[in-house]
Amino acid sequence: MPIEFKTPGAIQQVVSMAQMVAEQVMRPKAAYYDEHEHEIPWEYINMMWPIVSQSPLLGADDSRNGHGEAERKRSPITNVRLIHIVEMLSWGDAGQYLCTPGGNLGAAAIAAVGTPEQKRRFLSRFQGEKPAWGAMAMTEPQAGSDTSAIKTTAVRDGDFWVLNGEKIFCTGGRLALEESNGLVVVWATVDPKAGRAGMKPFVVEAGTPGVTVTKLEPKLGIRASDTASILLQDARIPFDHILGSPEVISDTGGEKGFKGAMKTFDATRPIVAASALGIARATIEYVKHLLNQEGITIRYGAPLHQLSAVELEVMDMEAQHRAAWLLTQKAAWMMDMGLNNNLEASMCKVKAGDAVTRITQKAVEILGPLGYSRAHPVEKWMRDAKINDIFEGTGQINRLIVARRILGYTSRELK
Amino acid sequence: MIAFSPTEEQTLIAETVKRFARERMRSVFREAEESSELPWEVVNKGWQLGLLSAAIPEDYGGLGDAQPTVTGALAAEELGWGDLALALAIMVPGLVALPILYAGTEEQKRTYLPRFSDEGYPKVTAALIEPRFRFDPAALETTAVRQGNEYVLSGRKAYVPLAAGAELFLIYAAEKGQTQAFLVERGAPGLTVGERERLMGVKALDTYELALDGVRVPASARLGGDAGIDINRLLNHSRVALAALAVGLARGAYEYALEYAKNRVAFGEPIAQRQSIAFMLAEMAIEIEGVRLSTWEAAWRLDQGEEATRECVLARQNANAMALMVADRAVQILGGHGYIREYPVELWLRNARGFATFDGLAMI
Ligand SMILES: Cc1cc2nc3c(=O)[nH]c(=O)nc-3n(C[C@H](O)[C@H](O)[C@H](O)COP(=O)(O)OP(=O)(O)OC[C@H]3O[C@@H](n4cnc5c(N)ncnc54)[C@H](O)[C@@H]3O)c2cc1C
Numbered sequence: 001m002p003i004e005f006k007t008p009g010a011i012q013q014v015v016s017m018a019q020m021v022a023e024q025v026m027r028p029k030a031a032y033y034d035e036h037e038h039e040i041p042w043e044y045i046n047m048m049w050p051i052v053s054q055s056p057l058l059g060a061d062d063s064r065n066g067h068g069e070a071e072r073k074r075s076p077i078t079n080v081r082l083i084h085i086v087e088m089l090s091w092g093d094a095g096q097y098l099c100t101p102g103g104n105l106g107a108a109a110i111a112a113v114g115t116p117e118q119k120r121r122f123l124s125r126f127q128g129e130k131p132a133w134g135a136m137a138m139t140e141p142q143a144g145s146d147t148s149a150i151k152t153t154a155v156r157d158g159d160f161w162v163l164n165g166e167k168i169f170c171t172g173g174r175l176a177l178e179e180s181n182g183l184v185v186v187w188a189t190v191d192p193k194a195g196r197a198g199m200k201p202f203v204v205e206a207g208t209p210g211v212t213v214t215k216l217e218p219k220l221g222i223r224a225s226d227t228a229s230i231l232l233q234d235a236r237i238p239f240d241h242i243l244g245s246p247e248v249i250s251d252t253g254g255e256k257g258f259k260g261a262m263k264t265f266d267a268t269r270p271i272v273a274a275s276a277l278g279i280a281r282a283t284i285e286y287v288k289h290l291l292n293q294e295g296i297t298i299r300y301g302a303p304l305h306q307l308s309a310v311e312l313e314v315m316d317m318e319a320q321h322r323a324a325w326l327l328t329q330k331a332a333w334m335m336d337m338g339l340n341n342n343l344e345a346s347m348c349k350v351k352a353g354d355a356v357t358r359i360t361q362k363a364v365e366i367l368g369p370l371g372y373s374r375a376h377p378v379e380k381w382m383r384d385a386k387i388n389d390i391f392e393g394t395g396q397i398n399r400l401i402v403a404r405r406i407l408g409y410t411s412r413e414l415k
Numbered sequence: 416m417i418a419f420s421p422t423e424e425q426t427l428i429a430e431t432v433k434r435f436a437r438e439r440m441r442s443v444f445r446e447a448e449e450s451s452e453l454p455w456e457v458v459n460k461g462w463q464l465g466l467l468s469a470a471i472p473e474d475y476g477g478l479g480d481a482q483p484t485v486t487g488a489l490a491a492e493e494l495g496w497g498d499l500a501l502a503l504a505i506m507v508p509g510l511v512a513l514p515i516l517y518a519g520t521e522e523q524k525r526t527y528l529p530r531f532s533d534e535g536y537p538k539v540t541a542a543l544i545e546p547r548f549r550f551d552p553a554a555l556e557t558t559a560v561r562q563g564n565e566y567v568l569s570g571r572k573a574y575v576p577l578a579a580g581a582e583l584f585l586i587y588a589a590e591k592g593q594t595q596a597f598l599v600e601r602g603a604p605g606l607t608v609g610e611r612e613r614l615m616g617v618k619a620l621d622t623y624e625l626a627l628d629g630v631r632v633p634a635s636a637r638l639g640g641d642a643g644i645d646i647n648r649l650l651n652h653s654r655v656a657l658a659a660l661a662v663g664l665a666r667g668a669y670e671y672a673l674e675y676a677k678n679r680v681a682f683g684e685p686i687a688q689r690q691s692i693a694f695m696l697a698e699m700a701i702e703i704e705g706v707r708l709s710t711w712e713a714a715w716r717l718d719q720g721e722e723a724t725r726e727c728v729l730a731r732q733n734a735n736a737m738a739l740m741v742a743d744r745a746v747q748i749l750g751g752h753g754y755i756r757e758y759p760v761e762l763w764l765r766n767a768r769g770f771a772t773f774d775g776l777a778m779i
Contacts, residue, residue, distance in 0.1 A: 001418035002425075003485050005712045008416055080417055300728040301647060303551045304771075318725075319733035323705030326712060330419050330704075347701045396694075403693035406700050407677060414688050 011081050018085045021047060022092025030093035033224035034380050038216050040179065041096045041224050049131040052102045079267065079332035083274035087325075090278030094384045095224030097275060098171060102126050105268060106134025106176065109185040109201055112264040113244040122203055125181055133175040133182040137167035137230055144169075145397050147187070148196050152232060154188040154242075161202060161242065163188055163210075163235040171391070173228025174213050177206045184230065185243070194248045196258045201243040210235035221383030267335060269345040269392055273328040273352035276388035280321045280356040283363045283381045287314060290367060310366055317359045324351040343405040346398040353389035353398075360385040419708070421489060425482070428469070429489040435464060436497025444498035447619035448762055453504055454619075459536050461505035466490050467512055468532040470779070475516070475528035484652065484714040487779025488659040492707070495663025499766040500619035502660055506777050507576050510541035511585045513652055513778045514596060518644040522635075523598075541585040541596075542572035542625050543775035552587070552594060552646055552774055557627060559588040559595055565631045566590070566597060568605075572625035574776060578608045579623060585638070586627065587646070587775075594646040596638040605630040616765030647724055649778070651717060654727040656777040658710040658734035661770050662703060665738045668745035668763040669699045676748050686748070695744050702737045709733060714779070735770045742767040 007015070025044050033041050089097040103110070103126045110122050125132045143149035152165025165188060167173075176182030183205045191198035204211055215229035239246075288298065291310065298311050307315075327348035334341035360382035364371035371378050389395045404414050421429065439461070443454045470487060471477025480486050494502035512531040515523055530537055545556055557570025568588050578584070584599045584606070599606060609624035638644050673696055676687035686692045709730040716723035742764040746753035753760045 001416060001420055002422045002482065003420065003711050003715060004416050004418045005715050006416060077416075300725045301650065302553075303549075305549055306551070315729060315732060319709065319729040320705075322712070322726075322729060323702075323709050323733060326708035327701070327705050329417055330708060333417055333419055347704060350697070351701050351705055396690075399694045399697045400690070402697035402700060403690075406673065406696060407687050407693060409688070409693075414690075414693055 007084070008077060011077065011084050014081060015084050015088050017051075018088035018092075022088055026089065026092030026096050030096070030377065031374075031380065033093070033095055034221075037218060037223040038226060039224070040175070041099055044096045045099060045101050045131050049101050052100065053127050053131075076336050079270065079335040080329060083270055083328055083332045086271050086274040087278040087281070090275040091282045092278075093224070094275055094279055095222040097278075098222055098225035099175065101131035101133055101175075101180070103134035104172060105136035105264075106183055106185045106203075108264045108268055109136055110134075110203065110243060112267075113201065118203075118240070118243065122183060125183070128181075130180065132180040133172050135170050135172040135176040135182070135184045135228075136187075137170040137173065137184050138187045139169045140166060141168055145394060148199070150187055150189060150199065151192070152186065152188040153192065154190050154200065154202060156190070156239070156246075157236070159239045160236045161239060163202065163204070163232040163237065165232050166214075167230040167232070168215075169217065169391075170228045170230055171225060173230050174216060174226040177211065177213055177228075177230070180206065182206050186230075186232065188232075190246065191248045198248050199258050200246065202237060203241040203243065204232075204235065204237055205241075208235055208237060220386060221380065222387055263342075265392065266331075266340075266342050266345045269349040269398070270328050270331040270335070270341075272388055272392045273324065273331070273348040276352040276356040276385065277321060277325050277328060279381050279385050279388075280317075280324070280352075280359045283356075283360050283378060283385075284314070284317050284321060286376075286378060286381075287317075287363050287366060290370065313362055313366060317362060320351075320355040321359060324348065324355040327351050343402060346393070346401040346405075349393065350395055350398045350402065353395050356385040357389050419711075421485075422482075425486050425489055428466075428486060429493055432464060432466070432490045432493035433496070435461060436493050440494075440497030440501050444501060444619070445759065445762070447498070447500065448616075449618075449756075451618045451621070453501070453621065457501060458504045461494070461501065462508070462536045463534060464490075464505075465532075467506075467509050470509075471512065471516060471528055471531060475524050476532040477528070482715070482718045484655060484717045484779055485711060488655055488710050488714040491656055491659035491777070491779055492663035492666070495660035496667045497663075498619075499660060499664055499769070500617040502663075503576060503617060503773075503777055504620050506656070506779075507541075508537045508539055509778045510576075510775070511537075511539040511583065511598075514541070514585060514638060514644065514649050517649060517652065518596070518639045520640040520642075523638065523640075527598075537583075538577075538581050539583040539585070540575055540577050540581040541587070541775065542575040542578075543587045544572065544574040544772075546571055546573035546624060550774075552650055554592070555587060555589040555594055557586070557588040559590040559597060559637075561590070561634070562631075564634050566634060566637060568597060568599070568627045568630040568632065570627050572627070573612065574622050574773070575608075575625045576620055576622045576776065578625060579611070579621060584625075586625075586630075588627075590643075593643065595643050596646075596649075597632050598636045598638065599630060599632055603630050603632065614769070616762065616769050648722075650775065651713075651722075651724055651727040652778045653775045654731035655710055655714045655717065656779040657770055657773055658706065658713070658727075658730040659779065660777055661731075661734035661738035661767070662707045662710060664763055664767055665699070665703050665706075665741040668742045668760060668767075669696070669703060671760060672696065672699070672745040672748040679749075692748060695748065699741045699744055703741065706730065706734045706737045731770075738767040738770055739764075 154161045189198040210233045213228045214231045217227040331344035331348045469478045470483035473479040559566045582601045605628040607626040612622045713726040713730040745760040
């Protein structure tokens with residue numbers, strides 16, 4: 001396949017469908033859900049469910065054939081297609097996009113480390129009649145970037161595991177546990193002394209006694225999306241809800257344990273980057289539109305001494321956006337090609353997180369009184385944008401990953 | 416499709432140029448810079464790689480690459496990695512051949528293009544830049560006025576590479592406010608090659624001012640005949656070339672700084688094990704790759720026959736800033752040693768700053 005930049009027709013089709021949803025369902029309600037935090041965007045959800053339950057966006061397609069052959073059967077554009085859809089939905093409204101029903105991060109973890117039988121059992125709910133959500137709970141009050149500091153414990157009791165601990169910042173935790181027959185993949189340690197080797201993912205289903213959503217965080221942006229605290233008090237789950245091996249073995253070579261699950265980030269970081277870039281594109285389009293109304297068009301190629309500061313800013317926004325989007329496409333394309341994209345996934349996440357943060361903050365400045373006003377969407381986009389530099393690994397953590405990869409350092413050599 | 420893998424042929428070309436850059440360019444570039452002299456043996460060898468000929472269609476004696484601009488970008492990155500001054504020198508004939516290819520009349524193509532597939536380095540050059548702060552390729556001060564069957568050219572040009580030895584000049588001038596180009600033979604009365612210029616970087620490449628005092632050329636010397644040229648289209652081919660060279664230069668600086676940082680010990684461990692150094696390197700890698708992909712995309716669009724001005728302009732602007740940032744950080748990572756001319760990074764910093772100025776000084 002030579003170097004090419006033509007979006008395939010099959011992707012253009014789904015993207016124009018996503019655009020319809022974005023324009024007709026998401027945009028008209030974006031400000032409303034921003035101002036009514038924690039209200040659930042059911043119009044969007046009900047619109048999306050028939051689509052995603054037929055053709056899951058992420059992970060869940062593995063449940064159809066439990067032979068572990070899913071990878072091979074995937075069309076070679078799965079990831080490139082997905083980032084295009086996510087980009088467009090986030091162009092509509094990032095908050096509502098994060099409420100997209102389906103397995104989401106939970107399914108991604110199950111798809112990465114579950115057995116074929118587990119995939120079938122846990123993921124089929126994401127093709128049912130009613131919308132259902134999956135979520136992933138790693139973060140705890142004392143453990144964010146440093147995931148190895150988690151304290152939630154899982155203790156074996158015959159045919160059960162007993163989970164105790166507190167998870168915070170779980171995206172979609174309420175949708176998964178309270179609003180649907182969903183599930184949360186909860187990370188806990190089976191041996192606090194064993195460090196990462198003791199950390200295991202467990203599937204916790206909605207309705208499990210001892211599992212409660214105790215708080216929904218009030219946030220700077222993406223307010224339609226719930227960010228839940230989850231309390232686990234002697235929560236008993238069947239023994240076979242552990243994903244991967246229950247053994248505490250150091251992870252060298254194994255793809256099934258902690259390292260294996262961390263691999264899901266290679267798939268999900270380009271998705272977060274794509275979401276960021278949907279917001280960035282919306283912002284650039286809006287700025288250019290308002291400038292056009294004032295008779296200002298961007299003179300590409302005019303010499304520096306003729307260009308206004310605003311023109312230069314807009315050109316820089318577009319250049320950074322484009323570079324980030326191409327990095328993101330490359331990371332997704334590598335996945336589709338079956339190539340290791342660990343480096344590229346972090347590269348695009350760093351670049352997209354930076355780009356969207358700068359672009360949206362600059363846009364508020366450029367538009368002056370209109371930029372700062374809640375009558376225009378730009379200030380909201382700036383608030384929504386910032387999360388992309390934080391979750392799925394902060395900008396710093398992803399820089400660390402890039403740096404380790406290019407320098408050939410272990411996490412001990414470069415802390 | 417969306418795809419990021421060069422063809423086997425392109426990979427082969429890039430590998431060949433890479434080897435040439437490593438073995439031939441890197442062994443002489445510092446001396447060339449210090450002595451302000453082109454190592455012609457290396458430039459001739461670079462010419463004989465046949466990169467320009469590959470881009471020229473078979474009808475005009477070339478090889479007819481199907482994706483000439485993308486391939487050109489891949490090759491230019493490797494040349495830029497080797498050394499910017501030598502890369503520009505190797506690419507100078509393209510400043511005449513490619514405008515003829517993209518804008519010339521059929522007769523001009525048949526007359527001029529075949530010689531660019533010869534083994535001998537063609538003694539040609541082009542003059543676009545003018546020596547003034549308000550220089551604008553779309554509003555030149557050099558003028559061309561039609562008088563009967565002739566054009567009369569007047570004005571001053573700058574940054575004309577290898578003008579001292581050139582036998583054919585492609586000179587850009589404003590005709591009725593539009594930028595046009597004219598083929599002028601050496602020795603045309605009124606054409607004077609001025610003093611060699613003294614620049615901040617790329618010192619090995621000799622460039623000159625050019626004075627045009629009523630230089631007369633036949634009407635047939637106007638590139639593109641009656642249709643003339645679309646300067647923006649030609650500039651797009653220059654923009655992607657400069658962007659690709661900038662990526663190569665930046666990659667060279669980044670790789671050097673990375674190796675240095677892994678070996679330089681301070682406070683008991685390699686400086687690369689400190690985040691402030693490691694993060695700089697990570698950002699350098701990310702920015703280089705982002706500009707590389709933007710450059711490929713712009714080049715691909717040109718090969719598709721798209722107008723693509725926006726993509727070309729943005730790729731080049733981003734490349735200017737990126738190359739400067741990367742080269743500056745490379746100096747920073749070497750600390751005081753980076754400031755010393757026995758290390759290459761200070762040269763890369765000086766060269767990187769040039770990209771903002773080099774309109775039309777490279778083309779693919
Ligand atoms: C809206 C939202 C949704 C989220 N969704 C989820 C979810 O669904 N599931 C989930 O498990 N988590 C989720 N998170 C948690 C998120 O992943 C963490 O907040 C993030 O990883 C950072 O952790 P922290 O907040 O504890 O910050 P800290 O880890 O305390 O970091 C603070 C600062 O220190 C920097 N830092 C930390 N370590 C290093 C280092 N080694 N080198 C350099 N700098 C460093 C960080 O970059 C940051 O700037 C969510 C968070 C938010 C806000």
